[in-house]
Amino acid sequence: MYKTTVLLISLITILLSSCQEPEPPSSSSPAQPYVNQINTKFNSDEIQCLLNQYQARTYHEEGPVVFRVIRDTEAYRSFFACKSGTTLQQINFTNSSLLVGMNSGSAHPTPISIRKMAQSLIKDKNGDYTLRVTVTGKKTMPEVIGGEWFAFTFLVPKMDSDSNVTLEMRYEYD
Numbered sequence: 303m304y305k306t307t308v309l310l311i312s313l314i315t316i317l318l319s320s321c322q323e324p325e326p327p328s329s330s331s332p333a334q335p336y337v338n339q340i341n342t343k344f345n346s347d348e349i350q351c352l353l354n355q356y357q358a359r360t361y362h363e364e365g366p367v368v369f370r371v372i373r374d375t376e377a378y379r380s381f382f383a384c385k386s387g388t389t390l391q392q393i394n395f396t397n398s399s400l401l402v403g404m405n406s407g408s409a410h411p412t413p414i415s416i417r418k419m420a421q422s423l424i425k426d427k428n429g430d431y432t433l434r435v436t437v438t439g440k441k442t443m444p445e446v447i448g449g450e451w452f453a454f455t456f457l458v459p460k461m462d463s464d465s466n467v468t469l470e471m472r473y474e475y476d
Contacts, residue, residue: 336450338419338435341457342400344391351384352404352453365406369433369469372400373461399461401433403469404453412449413439413473421456430466441475 337349355361361368372378374395381402382390393400401423405412416439424432435454442449461467 336416336419336452338421338452338454340421340455342391342393342455344455345389347384347388348382348390349453351382351388353451354384356404356407356451359407361404361406366412367403367469367471368406369403370401371461371467372402373463393457395460397460399458401456401458401467402454403435405449405451407451411442412452413437413475414442414450415440416450416452417476419452419454421454423456423458429462429464430468431461432468432470434470434472436472436474438474439476 335349335353337344337352370377370381372381372395375393378390378393378395378400382388416437418436418438420436420438422434424434426432433456437452439450
């Protein structure tokens with residue numbers, strides 16, 4: 303009887319301790335940046351590289367969104383030239399092109415608390431492209447410029463050097 307009671311109390315203690323709600327994340331932890339990646343997956347060093355460029359205002363004058371069509375390894379390394387030792391994902395640029403962009407932090411307000419990003423690539427009859435990126439989140443206050451940082455990538459089949467790619471940004475607000 304004593305053994306059964308001790309066992310029962312031990313089981314109740316274990317069950318009660320496992321039912322406790324987890325502690326909420328610390329408010330001092332930084333918000334995770336929103337990066338939408340299609341047909342590619344950047345590592346945390348590459349994402350941090352882009353975020354560092356944003357924080358250093360490297361492309362502030364290009365705002366509101368920095369956008370590149372990367373067709374070769376040299377341009378790829380140049381755009382991701384951050385700290386030494388950053389290992390870049392291997393991309394075969396003989397077969398692929400990389401479309402990459404990020405919020406530069408300038409110009410008009412962009413969403414905050416981003417909950418969704420969608421990308422679509424449209425080719426016209428002349429062989430030119432439009433990359434349509436839709437960012438969905440909450441509306442910033444009118445006096446806040448730049449909104450929340452975000453980035454997007456899209457690894458696509460090789461694009462000719464004479465093909466133009468136009469970026470079309472759309473913002474949807476909850």
